[in-house]
Amino acid sequence: MKPGAALAACLFATPVTFAQAIAAPATAARSTAPATADADARLRAIYTDEWQWRLQQRLENEEDDTSGIRADLPKVDAATQRMRRSHWEGVLKRLDGVAEASLSEAERVNHAVYRAQVAALVANVRFREYEKPLNADSSFWFNMTYEARKPFRTKQDYVNYVAQLNDVPRYFREQVANMRAGLARGFTPPKVTLAGRDATIAAIVQAQPADTPFYLPFKDMPATIPAAEQASLRAAAVEAITERVIPAHVELLAFMRAEYLPRATETLAAERLPDGKAYYQSKIVEYTTTQLSADEIHRIGLAEMAKIRAEMAEVMKQVNFTGDLPAFLQFLRTDPRFYAKTPEELLMRAAWIAKKFDGKAERYFGRLPRSRFAIIPVPPDQAPYYTSGRGGPGVYLVNTYDLPSRALYSLPALTLHESAPGHAFQMPVAMEQAGRPPFRNAYISAYGEGWALYSERLGTEMGIYETPYEVFGMLSYQAWRASRLVVDTGIHAKGWSRDQALRYLMDNTALSRHEVATEVDRYISWPGQALSYYLGQMAIIEARRKAEAALGERFDIRAFHDTVLELGSVPLPVLKDRIDRFIREGGKGPYG
Known part of the structure; x- marks a missing residue:
């Protein structure tokens, strides 16, 4: 049997109820009618x-x-x-x-x-989601800075970007008008999740034009652009930032502090927003690609948490810890051996883990992406409110803010999730497929986050986790995602308070208090998104279990992974259908 063909039942058991949920086809039943x-x-x-x-x-x-x-x-x-x-x-x-x-x-x-x-x-x-263009860790104004980090290759790119900068006041005015409309009908992120989020606006207001993120493309311009033209473009950028971008941020900051933040809704539950029950169900459908109800998802989360708690207990036995789980979590959160002393140490450890994966990749994947990724720290003005890491094509962002909150025993799971074989691996593989319509590059959270969470579990087979503490870090991350099923539905459909959600995560994961707070605020302000991770992983695990059982010795882990990744972001029922075809074809991968 190929490497990793058999999975431990305690790690990959999947409830029948969920398997049935994704078995319902997303589209009409397959017909024998010929394709035309x-x-x-x-x-x-x-x-x-x-x-x-x-x-x-x-x-x-x-x-x-x-x-x-x-x-x-x-x-x-x-x-x-x-x-x-x-x-x-x-x-x-x-x-x-x-x-x-x-x-x-x-x-x-x-x-x-x-x-x-x-x-x-x-x-x-x-x-009218456009009336709420921000949440606890993202916003329309900060998202604009990502444009400055795209590749600039030609003079026209720079000319166009200066035009964008000059368009900022109009864009901000439209966003503010939408936010006022949302404010008037009580459709805002909950006030508790917005505390301090105006800091990223203030940072622009207080900066010199050349020190803002908007000026980044002009600091290192291609040599193919003559020096005189470079100087002219830089002057135009400084003028646009000075006369348009910074004044627009001044107006936005005044609006946020005088109107929006004081009057933002106090309620947490999405179901208590206008047309709330239908709104929250629409987010469940969007982020899970299933028709599961909030109650069903809540029950799945509780069941999965019980399984993960049992796995955690086994690790505690391995390290001869005699206390209970809360005591073990407190030990992990406070022992200095588990924390980096400098940001550079955290970044280097992340790089080392990523290279460990590279050494094992060919045994688990037949096709590797051409695209590589950089490991960089989260920008300091966003880091206090940002997650521990985030990855995608070309980048793995590692949060080096508040190092006592960034446990080294969790870093292997985080790295597998955000870099390779997670987001910075999966997305390029999908984008490198030839002949696929461009809308297929859109991100479907249930698939993408499900794959990334599956990647964390895969690290057990690959030998990435070298100590029981690192295995526990992976289990803590699994519990973190399973607990989201409980917490998200608890907040948005069952009337949970923020304190209830905080306590649930503190009691069931090894996350630091800082991470728990930023995560809970994200779930509160972004209904449904947190549900995609664990449900997506369950679908992939169920598909793999079924393929292993049906194919036996013919099951090839590389062919299975290639089939899942070649498909790209799809609704979970489409993934199930593709793996059923993989089984019918005898386990043949997409690349032969």
Whole structure:
């Protein structure tokens, strides 16, 4: 049998109820009717037209880093949002006219991914999510700084970026108008999650133009741009930042401090927001790609937590700890041996773990991505409110703020999740697939976060965890994600207080108090997103268990992983369907 073919039952047992939940097809049942070129062509016409329209709308996060820098910022005013909703509802009607059973295998997958994507876009506008363009760790104004970190390759990129900077006042005014509308109807992130979040605005207001993140692209410009033109572009950037960007932040800061923060809603539960029950269920559908209810997810979370607590007890026996779990957690949170002394030490340990994976990767993956990633610290103005790490194409961000909160025993699990084989590995593999429509590069949280959490478990097989404490760190992270099922539904559907949520995480994970607080505030202000991780992992584990049982000695872990990754972000029922086909084809991977 290939490496890792058999998994310990205690690690990968999956409730039948969840397996049944993802067995329900996301689309119409498969038919024996032959695929037709006409049906495929009609579907391609729909998603090709809509995608081009979406790019023209300059919607955020719809372009990759090879498309260059645009000269404008998106329109986000209410009238534009209503127009977009009408357009997407028309797209859904056109999709309903496509005979799904007549689609080819590839286009059937495209249909399932695309329809779920457009339905989520419609729901977001229907519930006027645009009136709440911030949460506990993200905001429209800070997200703008990511544009400055994209590759700038040509003079036109810089010219376009200066035009963007000059467009900031209009963009901010539209966002503020939306936020005022949300404020008027009680649709804001809860006030408790917003404390101190104005600091990132104040940092821009107080900075010199050349010291702001917006000036970053001009500090190291390509030599292909003549020196005189570089100087002219730098002067234009300083002028735009001075005359447009900083004044826009001054106005935004005044609005946040005088109006928004004092009047933000006190309630925590999404179900107590306008049309709250339907709103929260729409977030469950979006982030889990299932029709599970809040009650069902809560019960799954409690059951999974009980299993993980049993695994934790076994590790405590291995290290001869005689106290109870709370005492062990306190020991882990306070013993200095488990914490880095400097930011550089934390970054170097993360790099060492990533290289350990590289040495073992070929035994578990047939295809590796061409894209590499850098390991960099979270920007200091965002770090106090940010998660412990985050990864994606080209980058693994490690939070070096408050080192006593960044346990080294959890770093292997964090690194596997955020870098490789997690986000900084999975996303490039998907994006490097040839001939796939661009909407397929959109991120589906249940799949992407599920894969990243599965990657943490995979580290056990790969020999990444070298001590029982590191295994416990992985289990703590598993408990962290399973407890999200309990906490998110507890807060948003069962009336839990913030203190209840804090206590639950403190009692069931080894996370520090700082991490627990930032995580709970994220769940409160971002309903449903926290549900995607563990439910996604459960779907992948269930698919693997089924493939191992059906294929026996023919099961090849590399072929299985390649099949999952080649598929890219898809709804969980689509993943299940693909692995069923993998089994029918005898465990053959996508690359032969």
